[in-house]
Amino acid sequence: MTELHLALLLRGPAHGYEVKQAYDRWFPDAKPLAFGQVYATLGRLVRDGLAEVVETRSEGGPERTVYAVTDEGRERLRAWLAEPAPPAVAGTEDVVRKTVVALRTSAPGRAARAVALDQRTAHLRRMRELQARDPAADDVATRLAHRYAVLHLDADLRWLDEAVEALDSPTPEEPR
Amino acid sequence: MTAAPPIPDPSLELRAVAHSYARTPALRGVSLTLHPGEVVAVTGPSGCGKSTLLHAAAGLLTPQAGSVTLLGRDLARLDETERAVLRRREVGIVLQYGQLVPDLPLRDNVALPLLLDGGDLAAARTAAHDALARVGLADAAGAVPQEVSGGQAQRAAVARALLTSPRVLLADEPVASLDATGGRQVLDLLLDVARRDGGAVLLVTHDNTAAALADREVRLRDGAVEHEAVLR
Incomplete structure (x- = not known):
């Protein structure tokens, strides 16, 4: 800042x-x-x-x-x-934390799936808000800042899609 | 006390629709309602039944169980010709790769629904030209599909779907072959059917930026509705 x-x-x-x-x-x-x-x-x-x-x-x-x-x-x-900005450290976002915790702490499948699907909906709603603004009137810097927000949300959504699909496949138990 | 405004009849209603290819189930009892002015995105992983659902909604496929009511008509009660006429006059369909006739110039591709309906050639071409102008393709009206880019071909397919001011628009991955800007242009044209003209839009997509433009998301998994959410 x-x-x-x-x-x-x-x-x-x-x-x-x-x-x-x-x-x-x-x-x-x-x-x-x-x-x-x-x-x-x-x-x-x-x-x-x-x-x-x-x-x-x-x-x-x-x-x-x-x-x-x-x-x-x-x-x-x-x-x-x-100085280039350090790439973000993955796994610190709440969306990742919540999904992983749901996966590791709930009965297989169902609850974790609900967490991921509800998160998807929240992300889609935000994406809808972001896309409601017409970026055509923006200057190039504003348009790029906006695009960053859209692409990041889309990356989260793709990850959530993968999470939902992965919940279909049984995985080995976590080592204790 | 004022009476609540009447809820309009659904533009499309699928009830417990089920269909299998050979022994593989594609849809297992899907119900879905689409109202005038509404945009519904159908999402889900590959092979979840999205395209089968759209084909059933369009009457291009007769499901083995359940019913499809399109604009008040039970599709099972219509013969193939009646379904084709209903589609041509009231329904716009856009598929992933446009499905244009390769040898026809864009102008005639777009004019096809009117020509197949026995319309006058000159009038149909004029309407097609106007429709192409609306999607920014007035200059390409004389080109055949292979002479234009994928984005232009898709916009021509949209122009064709919108030619008859459809009350229902069914789109299957309409922007999958386009870049972000081209995709948004196509989506805006499709969404206008609902937002501006009060029609109903069913958008089958795996693209989250496209799905987020809908009013409601219906997510399929293994041929059944897994999750439904209002997005607006």
Whole structure:
């Protein structure tokens, strides 16, 4: 989140609300950024010398602090972009945990199958919501962020399909 | 007190439909109801009976047990010609590979339902041209299927299925041979039958992004309904 806030400030000095709005535009399918988190992160950036307060605006409403990225902040962002993100560690998602726990703790087949099928439905509903937005109007970055969300859901769904099918085949007992 | 609006008659109703190929059961007592304006996705692993269900719904296959009522007509009571006429006039069918006639230009492929129904050639071609224009293929009207891409051929098949403004659309893996963008274009055209025109759409698919566009999912396993869920 630190680096994302730096990236959002790279567009020009902004107050917390503008940073939040830009984030929500950049990642329309992600959970909207909470104000508390924005202000806490901006405070940390200033403390660490990655951003600075450049003015306080009032504009007829409550006073707003405007932040700008520092040279150190730009350097931090450059270094972050240069480093590939570590591939996600599989097995830590709840969808995997629940299905595996259902498989290992319930009577063979039925309960685990119900868990996987209900999860499929929840995923399909989310997929439906994601697809309701017309991506044609989006710029390329927004479209790609959206596509990432769709493809990840689809990967989960394919895994759930495999899980449901695998539940048909008897497997050896787990070693104790 | 206002009376609740009447529930419209189902566009398609399968009751306890069962069918076997040789001794292998493909459907074991499947019941399914599809209402006007509704999109239902039929999903499930390969060999679960999805395509057999669609063929039974279209009257292309007579199940050994159970009944299929399509637009109020019990298909078992219609002869082959009556079923063909019902399909041609009221039902659109889209299969995975379009099933276009290889030697005919797209224009005439699309015009076929009207021509087979004794329609005037010029009028049928005009209607076909309009239908091709709606799916973005006006410029390819004179091409034969092998001169166009798989996506274009599939869109032509959709144009043909939509030519008669069907009240029921039956689609079997309509986007399996297409990329994501082409697939979405085809799906949007098919879904318009329900969303815009109030028809009923039965979408057989193993593609989760396609299934997620439906109002309801019916999942088959070994020829029976295993799971049913409302998605909207």
